[in-house]
Amino acid sequence: MKWFEYQMEVDQLHASDALKARLLAMQPDSQTSRDHSAPAQRGRAIRFPHWRRWAAGAAACAAVAVVGSQVLLGMGPAGAGISTMSMTAGGAASSTAAAYDAAAPEAAAYSLAENGLSARSAAGADSAVAGEKIIYTARLTLETKDYDAARAALEQALAAAGGWMENSSESPYDNRRSLSMTLRVPADSYEAFLAAAGETASVVNRSEQADDVTAQYTDVAGRIANLEGQRDRLRELQAGADTLADLLDIEAQLSDVQYQLESWQGQLDWYDDQIASCTVTVDLREVETYTPTGETFLERLGAAFAEGWQNFVLGLAAVAVALAGLWPVVLLVAAAAVAAALVLRRRRRR
Amino acid sequence: MWRVSQEELYRIAVENYSDSVYRAAAHHCTNPIDAEDVVQDVYEKLLRRKGSFSSEEHLKAWLLRVAINRCHDLSRAASQKDVPLEETMPAPPAADHSVLDAVRALPEQYRNAIYLHYFEGYTAAEIGRLLGAPTNTVLSWLHRGRALLHTMLQEEIEDEMV
Structure with a gap:
């Protein structure tokens, strides 16, 4: 049996001449309506596959998912930054307002209350030294897109204020450099320096603290005065000492007093130094986009979107760098995958 | 055009x-x-x-x-x-062992593929385009259709038009 038998059989089928005549007689829009029963449902008629629609839908879902995740990621750190900033801004505002008041007893009372120090009589009658002793400390967190310019501006502001740098640490990382400096600024130009530093870059966080150490200072000063009195008296005794035993005794006490005196004096000197030069810690970060400090929702939303995109790009860059670091492994894996694909294709084509 | x-x-x-x-x-x-x-x-x-x-x-x-x-x-x-x-069920072949009747008894997909290939002379790819199916699917229809015909006719079917 060959296929030609089949073909011959089929050849014998043909449309009858009557049918052809009927077909030719048919005119457009004038069909002889036959009583067909149209199928109630369309069966699985032959159609083009709908994979294009499916692919388009899947791509749309994927795009929405990617954008949504980026928005969420971008809003996360931005949201945290905003809340932190608002809290510290509130705290800093009150302490700043307190610290920057004129040197008045009321100000001392304010700062005392602010920093939780023990209450002290505003009259300051116990004070052996004039004025009050306050140690100012500040911490600035700055962000900048132009790292070099901001750093130069900071150094300039420091020099203008007559301050110096106690220590600094700088770390360069790819495109995100960061700098941390501990600066000492004379108390007179403290306010001016903080204002100038705030101008050099975008301020993310600014916290200030004012410690009133007048009580401790006067205590130490009193002890010193006391010890000095003892020393003077001992010296007088030393001058009028009769016996060697007394002399040695006096010498021993003198050296003890001297030792204590030096210790307390050292502490007083430390206080003086801290009061005279305020400590300002500055953290400068180089960023691509600023942490949103805007007030309006739209500002923050826009900034969050931008940061989300930046995070995404940085993530991709990090992945690319990592892959480049592993290029021999990547090469081997790619070669193995290509070989496997070729083998599979050959098997299928069989 | x-x-x-x-x-x-x-x-x-x-x-x-x-x-x-x-x-x-x-x-x-x-x-x-x-x-x-x-x-x-x-x-x-x-x-x-x-x-x-x-x-x-x-x-x-x-x-x-x-x-x-x-x-x-x-x-x-x-x-x-x-x-x-x-x-869709293959019916028993007619008494005269007609190949045509056996083909007509095949399931719809196999029947279409066999007719279009062995009588009209379309290739599997052309049949696939015509029916809206992948080429490999058409080839499998032809293969299984031949197998069914072989079973029904119990004779060796020589495939000369491959």
Whole structure:
């Protein structure tokens, strides 16, 4: 049996001449309506596959998912930054307002209350030294897109204020450099320096603290005065000492007093130094986009979107760098995958 | 592009390809009257069709596809109305061991593939384009159709047109 038998059989089928005549007689829009029963449902008629629609839908879902995740990621750190900033801004505002008041007893009372120090009589009658002793400390967190310019501006502001740098640490990382400096600024130009530093870059966080150490200072000063009195008296005794035993005794006490005196004096000197030069810690970060400090929702939303995109790009860059670091492994894996694909294709084509 | 008037197109379709359409319908329908109904439906659709064809081969392929679809619709309608012989089940072959009857007894997909390949001479890829199926699927239909025919006819089927 060959296929030609089949073909011959089929050849014998043909449309009858009557049918052809009927077909030719048919005119457009004038069909002889036959009583067909149209199928109630369309069966699985032959159609083009709908994979294009499916692919388009899947791509749309994927795009929405990617954008949504980026928005969420971008809003996360931005949201945290905003809340932190608002809290510290509130705290800093009150302490700043307190610290920057004129040197008045009321100000001392304010700062005392602010920093939780023990209450002290505003009259300051116990004070052996004039004025009050306050140690100012500040911490600035700055962000900048132009790292070099901001750093130069900071150094300039420091020099203008007559301050110096106690220590600094700088770390360069790819495109995100960061700098941390501990600066000492004379108390007179403290306010001016903080204002100038705030101008050099975008301020993310600014916290200030004012410690009133007048009580401790006067205590130490009193002890010193006391010890000095003892020393003077001992010296007088030393001058009028009769016996060697007394002399040695006096010498021993003198050296003890001297030792204590030096210790307390050292502490007083430390206080003086801290009061005279305020400590300002500055953290400068180089960023691509600023942490949103805007007030309006739209500002923050826009900034969050931008940061989300930046995070995404940085993530991709990090992945690319990592892959480049592993290029021999990547090469081997790619070669193995290509070989496997070729083998599979050959098997299928069989 | 194949530039020809609508009437000329229709005349060519009737004179050249009505036989092919009829044979395709005859593979499915049990009696000639139903086959003629299918042919008429196909040509009615051709009259209603507004587009143009790129070539005569395109016209023929279109006619065949419409015929096959129409047969498929009829089988669905028939299966809903009454409980006739199940079209998708291979029926026992006729007494004269006719290959045509065996092919007509095949399941729909196999039957279409075998007819289009072994009589009309389309390749598996062309059949795939015509029926809207991947080439490999068409090849599997041909393969399984041949196997079923072999079982039904219990004779060796030489495949000379591969």
